[in-house]
Amino acid sequence: MESLSLYELGNLIRRTLSEGMPAAYWVQAELSEVREAYNGHCYIELVQKAERGNALLAKARATIWANIYKMLKPYFENATGQCFAAGIKVLLQVTVDYHELYGLSLTVHDIDPTYTLGDMARRRREILMQLEEEGVLTLNKELPMPIFPQRIAVISAAGAAGYGDFCDQLISNPYGFVFYPKLFPAVMQGDRVEETIISALDHIVEEQDFWDVVVIIRGGGATSDLSGFDTYPLAANCAQFPLPIITGIGHERDDTVLDMVAHTRVKTPTAAAEYLVNALADIAQKLDTLITSLTVCLTERMHREEKRIEQLAQHLPALFALIHTRQLHRIEQFERDLYISIDNVLAKHTHRLQLMEKILESASPQLALKRGYTITRCDGRVVRHAASLSDDAVITTEFVDGEVRSSVLNPSGNILFSIKKRKL
Numbered sequence: 001m002e003s004l005s006l007y008e009l010g011n012l013i014r015r016t017l018s019e020g021m022p023a024a025y026w027v028q029a030e031l032s033e034v035r036e037a038y039n040g041h042c043y044i045e046l047v048q049k050a051e052r053g054n055a056l057l058a059k060a061r062a063t064i065w066a067n068i069y070k071m072l073k074p075y076f077e078n079a080t081g082q083c084f085a086a087g088i089k090v091l092l093q094v095t096v097d098y099h100e101l102y103g104l105s106l107t108v109h110d111i112d113p114t115y116t117l118g119d120m121a122r123r124r125r126e127i128l129m130q131l132e133e134e135g136v137l138t139l140n141k142e143l144p145m146p147i148f149p150q151r152i153a154v155i156s157a158a159g160a161a162g163y164g165d166f167c168d169q170l171i172s173n174p175y176g177f178v179f180y181p182k183l184f185p186a187v188m189q190g191d192r193v194e195e196t197i198i199s200a201l202d203h204i205v206e207e208q209d210f211w212d213v214v215v216i217i218r219g220g221g222a223t224s225d226l227s228g229f230d231t232y233p234l235a236a237n238c239a240q241f242p243l244p245i246i247t248g249i250g251h252e253r254d255d256t257v258l259d260m261v262a263h264t265r266v267k268t269p270t271a272a273a274e275y276l277v278n279a280l281a282d283i284a285q286k287l288d289t290l291i292t293s294l295t296v297c298l299t300e301r302m303h304r305e306e307k308r309i310e311q312l313a314q315h316l317p318a319l320f321a322l323i324h325t326r327q328l329h330r331i332e333q334f335e336r337d338l339y340i341s342i343d344n345v346l347a348k349h350t351h352r353l354q355l356m357e358k359i360l361e362s363a364s365p366q367l368a369l370k371r372g373y374t375i376t377r378c379d380g381r382v383v384r385h386a387a388s389l390s391d392d393a394v395i396t397t398e399f400v401d402g403e404v405r406s407s408v409l410n411p412s413g414n415i416l417f418s419i420k421k422r423k424l
Contacts, residue, residue: 006100007100011100013098014097014098014099014100017096017097017098021095021096023095024093024094024095024109025093025094025095025096026091026092026093026094026112027046027091027092027093027094027106028048028089028090028091028115029046029047029048029058029060029089029090029092030046030047030048030049030087030088030089030090031044031045031046031084031085031086031087031088031089031090032045032046032047032059032086033045033086034084034085034086036069039066040066040069040070041063041064041065041066041069042063042064042066042069042073043061043062043063043064044061044062044063044064044108045059045060045061045062046059046060046061046062046092046106047059060104060105060106061104061105061106062092062094062105062106062107062108063105063106063107063108064107064108065107068108068109072108072110072111075111075113076111076113076116079113079114079117080113080116080117080120081226082116082120082226082227083227085227087227088116088119088120088227089115089116089119090111090112090115090116091111091112091114091115091116092106092108092110092111092112093108093109093110093111093112094106094107094108094109095107095109120227120230123230124230124256124257124260127230127231127232127235127257128235128257128260130232131232131235131236131239131261134236136236136239136240137239137261138239138261139239139240140238140239140240140241140244140245140261140262140263141261141262141263143242143243143244143263144244145213145244145263145264145279146212146213146244147283148212148280148283149212149213149244149276149279149280150177150178150179150180150212150280151179151180151210151211151212151213152170152179152180152181152182152211152212152213152214152215152276153181153182153184153204153211153213153214153215153243154166154181154182154183154184154214154215154217155184155185155186155197155200155201155204155214155215155216155217156183156185156186156188156216156217156218156269157185157186157187157188157218158183158185160188160217160218160219161219162217162218162219162248162250162268162269163183163217163219163269165219165268165269165270165273166181166215166217166248166269166270166272166273167181167273169269169270169273169274169277170273170276170277173273173277175277175280175281175284177277177280177281177284179276181215182211184200184203184204185200186199186200188218188228188249189218189228190228191228192228193228193229193234194228194231194233194234197216197234198233198234198237201214201237201238201241204243205241205242208242208243211243212243213243213244213245213246213263213276214241214243214244214245214246215245215246215247215248215272215276216238216245216246216247216248216249216258216262217247217248217249217250217268217269217272218248218249218250218269219250219268219269226249226256229249229256229257229258229259230256230257230258231257232257234257234258235257235258235260235261238258238261238262239261244263244264245262245263245264246262246263246264246265246266246272246275246276247259247262247264247265247266247272248265248266248267248268248269248270248271248272250267250268250269366400369398369399369400370400372400374397374398374399375397375398376395376396376397376398377395377396377398378393378394378395378396383395389408390408391408391409392407392408392409393407393408394406394407394408395407395408
């Protein structure tokens with residue numbers, strides 16, 4: 001039975017692949033690993049995943065030799081603004097190789113950045129659609145910008161030139177406005193962009209009453225690290241942030257997802273500072289306009305009031321005479337009404353006095369004397385009972401036409417009268 005050595009089998013496979021697949025092929029795959037060697041070569045691992053469930057369907061090793069990699073990497077990153085790193089989808093031109101010792105591998109000869117750009121754009125669209133479905137896409141844009149945005153929470157890399165330019169622009173503004181920026185440091189490139197920016201936002205929320213706006217800035221440089229600003233967690237966090245967010249992350253060509261959900265997007269850190277300065281300048285101009293309008297309105301009002309006072313002064317004598325006449329008329333009317341009231345009161349009381357006089361007359365002793373009655377007094381007091389008189393008492397009896405003085409004698413128990421008449 002004829003047999004082959006392992007080397008002979010490998011050599012057969014290599015010759016068969018070389019004869020059967022001599023051309024280069026364009027292959028769509030995802031980078032699952034990218035490793036740069038010390039000698040300049042780049043070793044990558046390509047994978048294909050199922051559209052649903054993310055199951056692994058295929059995997060292959062590939063090599064980009066140093067002479068190709070030193071041209072291919074900057075070309076790809078400049079064209080896409082994306083790092084040549086794991087996690088992105090690429091379209092590569094490869095040839096199939098087989099080595100008896102190292103096995104099957106692919107050699108990369110070229111790359112098509114437009115494919116990756118399309119995939120990146122698709123991912124951005126998916127993130128934006130998800131945010132819109134959740135109803136949060138424009139929440140930050142709908143926040144009102146504070147009238148005086150002077151207290152600024154800045155998210156940037158510590159010691160970054162962009163942060164220094166931002167602060168210098170605020171300090172040296174031509175209007176002399178005062179701003180109060182504070183740095184909340186974060187990593188602005190690499191794999192920790194999302195994590196550190198969200199952490200900085202969390203710290204700002206804890207003291208949000210101290211801040212008017214949030215500014216996220218990144219200075220100029222390579223645009224290959226923009227993928228960190230295109231993640232759903234970061235976009236969702238910023239879209240729902242309770243303070244207006246201004247982005248100036250130093251690139252002009254493309255808008256990241258972070259730019260699209262932020263309240264305001266500018267190009268650079270310096271432009272972010274200019275935006276804040278101009279916002280205060282606009283408010284200052286409006287205030288100056290209002291002050292000018294108020295001054296004009298007050299001046300016009302004062303002139304109108306002065307004319308009104310002059311007119312009143314001219315009409316004052318006639319007005320005073322009219323008021324004086326009216327008051328005199330009222331006084332005269334009051335006087336007439338008073339006299340009438342006094343007459344009414346006097347008549348009322350006169351009638352009451354007359355009634356009382358008649359009552360007194362009916363009760364007068366003289367009227368009783370005229371009717372034949374008499375009044376007997378003893379020592380000036382009216383005598384009502386005969387038994388009340390003592391012996392030898394002197395009494396006075398009053399008649400209508402005079403009075404009689406009598407003495408009471410009672411030697412035998414009988415009362416005798418001694419009469420002495422006196423005419424009235």
